[in-house]
Amino acid sequence: GESVGLHLPTLSVQEGDNSIINCAYSNSASDYFIWYKQESGKGPQFIIDIRSNMDKRQGQRVTVLLNKTVKHLSLQIAATQPGDSAVYFCAEEPNTGANSKLTFGKGITLSVRP
Amino acid sequence: DTGVSQDPRHKITKRGQNVTFRCDPISEHNRLYWYRQTLGQGPEFLTYFQNEAQLEKSRLLSDRFSAERPKGSFSTLEIQRTEQGDSAMYLCASSLVKHTDTQYFGPGTRLTVL
Numbered sequence: 597g598e599s600v601g602l603h604l605p606t607l608s609v610q611e612g613d614n615s616i617i618n619c620a621y622s623n624s625a626s627d628y629f630i631w632y633k634q635e636s637g638k639g640p641q642f643i644i645d646i647r648s649n650m651d652k653r654q655g656q657r658v659t660v661l662l663n664k665t666v667k668h669l670s671l672q673i674a675a676t677q678p679g680d681s682a683v684y685f686c687a688e689e690p691n692t693g694a695n696s697k698l699t700f701g702k703g704i705t706l707s708v709r710p
Numbered sequence: 711d712t713g714v715s716q717d718p719r720h721k722i723t724k725r726g727q728n729v730t731f732r733c734d735p736i737s738e739h740n741r742l743y744w745y746r747q748t749l750g751q752g753p754e755f756l757t758y759f760q761n762e763a764q765l766e767k768s769r770l771l772s773d774r775f776s777a778e779r780p781k782g783s784f785s786t787l788e789i790q791r792t793e794q795g796d797s798a799m800y801l802c803a804s805s806l807v808k809h810t811d812t813q814y815f816g817p818g819t820r821l822t823v824l
Contacts, residue, residue, distance in 0.1 A: 604750055630812065639801050639815035640753065641712070685752045696766060697743065698813060700752030 604683060606705040615673040619686030619701045624667060626688035630698065631660060631671045634683045643671070643684075673706075681708045712736070714816035716802050722822045723792055730788045731819045735804030742785050743803040743813060744777055746770065753801050753815075759785060760807065792823045 609615045621629065627648040632640035646653045646660045646669075653660050659672040669686050683705050687698040713736040723729050735742045741760050745753035756775070757767045761782040771777075774792075779785040789796055799820050803813040 632815075637817075637820075639712070639714075639803075639817045642812050642814060645812060687752075697755035697758060697768075698745075698753075699755070703750075703752055 604703045604705050606707055608707045608709060609676050610709050611676060611678060613676055615671075615676045615680070615706060617671045617673075617684050617704050617706065619669040619671075619704075621667050621669055621686065621688045621701065622699070623688060623690045624664075626690050626699075628689040629660070629662060629669050630687045630689075631658075631669075632685045632687060632700075633680075634685065634703070636682075640685060676706075676708050678708050678710060681706055712814040712816065714802055714804055714814055716800075716816040716819050718819055719817060720820045720822075722824065724824050725792055725794060727792055728788065728790045729792060729821065730786055731800055731802075731821075732784060732786050733802030733804075733816060734784045735802070736806075736814060737783075739804035739806045739814075740782070741805045741807055741811075741813075742779055743805070744785070744787050745801040745803065745815075747799040747801055747818070748797075756787075789821075792821075794823045797821055797823045 630645040631643040634640045644655045644660045657674045661670045683703040685703045686701045715734045717732045743758040744756040747753040756771050757777050759779040774790045777787045799818040801818045803815045805811040805813045
């Protein structure tokens, strides 16, 4: 199948280790942020989201951290598994409360070593 | 499987031909979005609908592109007189309008223009 990971930065981690994927967003007016996971040949899959009135949100094995001061978003994956291997995108929603278009960051390929 | 379906999954066409893609959103979702993704890049917004109304179009959507959502359910995206630069993955997403929502993506239609 095709790869959406061509020419993207790659993070390589050992299975069982924690992964941290970072993203810088562009619009200080954005108030909603989402992390998506994309496997080869598939559409983006929702992982976790966070609003700008929060700085941390936890899900199952994943945590998103938001630093509005430096416009930085990170995704932490605990106990990384081979099935976590994919391209990860952060996305921001620029229009406050308007539920409109998403602007995606550059993807990062996560490669999990067995 | 997010519940968003797209058809066809793959389309190969010759330059100059017209193509049409279909997206069926999650049934109760009133917003439907089209994005385009090229290899190594994140998805880029093209257009979106709330029910039948097309509320926003990106400058990426040239005159050769048209999208419809006639009954507020499924949507079609047509590209006329295809060019090689139209080769990309066309992604559809849907969401339910509320203060904070999430866009759920379909598997995409991979277009190759020869």
